[in-house]
Amino acid sequence: MLNLNLPTLASSIVKSGATTMATTTTQQCYVHPVVLFSVLDHYLRRNDNQERVIGTLLGVRSDDGRVIEIRSCFAVPHFETEDQVEVDMEHHRSMFALHKRASAREQIVGWYATGSKLSKYAALIQDFYSREAAPFSAVHLVMDTDLTDGQLSIKCLQGSPIGAGAHPENCMFLPLPYELQYPDAELTALQAAADSKESEEGYAVLISDMEQLEKSIEELKAMLERVTAYVQGVCKGSEKPNNVIGKYLMDMLAVVPKIDSKQFSTLFQTHLQDILMVAYLTNLTRAQLNIADQLQRIV
């Protein structure tokens, strides 16, 4: 258990050089969506009377430490009172060791917390994580789980020492630009989550590829209709013209590849034949398997 006490003024004057200065500052941050979901899950599973939760962020850094990719995270129990905060170090260490075994590349890159504003112990915890993430600086991710302004307002911050003497509690949090990462496979998972949000029952049933494609086409159609209506509106003068949108639409139209119709029909035919051939072969195989199965029962 790590006990971090808010030092009294007198003692902090005596103490100095407690903060490990980070050699390189982080400049860009990429966040994986799983991290955000983990934080929310942790917040939902917090103990009674606990206002905020904190945890360790894991990820990888570029060699120079400027770019950081937050890939996963885990929860760390902690306990706050008026004048002191306790972080369960043992839990943090053992969880990190366990994570290390499954995904060796991920390092400690920082920590997360929930809440609409920074806790008064943020600087102290930041100091602790800076030491964990040394020689690089630690990143602090905040999610507003109170939904002030109806938003989760995810923020990435980095600590920057202020004042003449380096004290752990002298720390200013500066915003860090971040981007969310959506690998293709995750997009499909998020799509399912989005579908669950839309459905009335509150859950999404996984559907077949064909149904998914149908939905895609329907949405595409709806988009086309909206754009057509807009363009017609502009032509009639009922909508305000907008250069940006016009430019955008022109680019969209320009990306439709122009293929000679003869060439296209050859391509189309051969491709179609391939597909039909494959379908025929697989169906044949399936029929064979079924026959074999039925025969086995007779034997």
Add this chain to the structure above:
Amino acid sequence: MSGETKNAKPMTTLLNEETAQLATFDVSRIPKQLLPVLDVEKTVALTKVRVDPLAVLKIVKHARESHPTSVNGQLLGLEINGVLEVTHAFPVPTQLGSEEDMTNYQIEMIQCLREVNVDSSSVGWYQSTRLGDFMGQPLLDVQASYQASPNAASSVVLIHDTTKSEQGGNLSLRAFRLSAAYLDLVKKGEFGTKDLAARGLTFANILEELPVQVEGSSLAKALVAELQWPATGNGAADQLLAQELQRPSSFNAKLRARRLADRSAVADDVADDDVAGVPGLGAEGLLPVRSVGFLGRPVAALGLEQADVSLARQLESMGELIDEHVHDANQWMYWKRGEAKVRNARAQFVERRKDQDEVPEKELDAMFRPLPEPSRLDALLNTANLSLLTKAVTQSRGPAMTKMYMAQALQQDN
């Protein structure tokens, strides 16, 4: 502590009180909605699997990072009223040495997670696959051991196919359990043709598939909404679109960018630079009635090209499986012929010795040892894989055709 010791009663009285309470315990007094929770004997059959987006994302991430190696991990959650809720998942390292290491790792991890109030009961495991032919002896064995353990009897295995998810643009996550027929045969350890026929076990019913649903907490839904519509606030519609076009971190913008990615760099530039700070876009007409309209489904759902690569691979592995199938069939025929030979010889022997004393069955058996039938399990699994693969190919052809005709329509309009 001192308060407790004061109130403490001798152990025996406590025990007696407990039994007295148990005796007066009336089952009918339990509220109806609590009955499923107390269903200790597992009388309610498992009907579906409900997975939290968090667990889905963890599985997807693990599978993607170690793609194409097949990986697995543990699922945590709760079973209630026939619905298996999977709320958490964690990866199990692939390079772990002994069985003991593996178990220790899982126990430690579960203990750590319990400290932060994560559901600590194991409800199964997950495995990633590449082409959909995941059926194999190890998978069946592991699942059998899960289903055999008393406190995790309703375990499932979730199969995630990264390639299929990426290319089809549709999450490929399936939940399976071993069928009762298969478990029976495992118990007996017999996999002859007759046993299979008697229990009605075919390649199609070794595993039972359960429907999978995805459901997140309300907060998670809020997060998804925010990812779809980053920084919407209560701004005007055009502000929305400007941000939408400009912020690359949004789901939607990401999808849009990918849609254009390799075709037009110009379009991306527009999205990134020009839109910034343009006042009064007047974009109301472009905004959808419902927000979902703007979130395109993953673009790959409309892509044509990639599918061919995996198709070739699928066909290759299909060829291999068919070869194996033929090999299995030949082996079986070989055994059948051998067996017939022995039986013939035995019949002839009996015929010849008709006039003399009858030879006891036992001696006959000793002289003409009947060949034991080779286990049909391998052949069965092979067939099951082949069936899975062909089914996947057949199913992928529908969308492929549709996409082709869409492309054709586009070209004709030109």
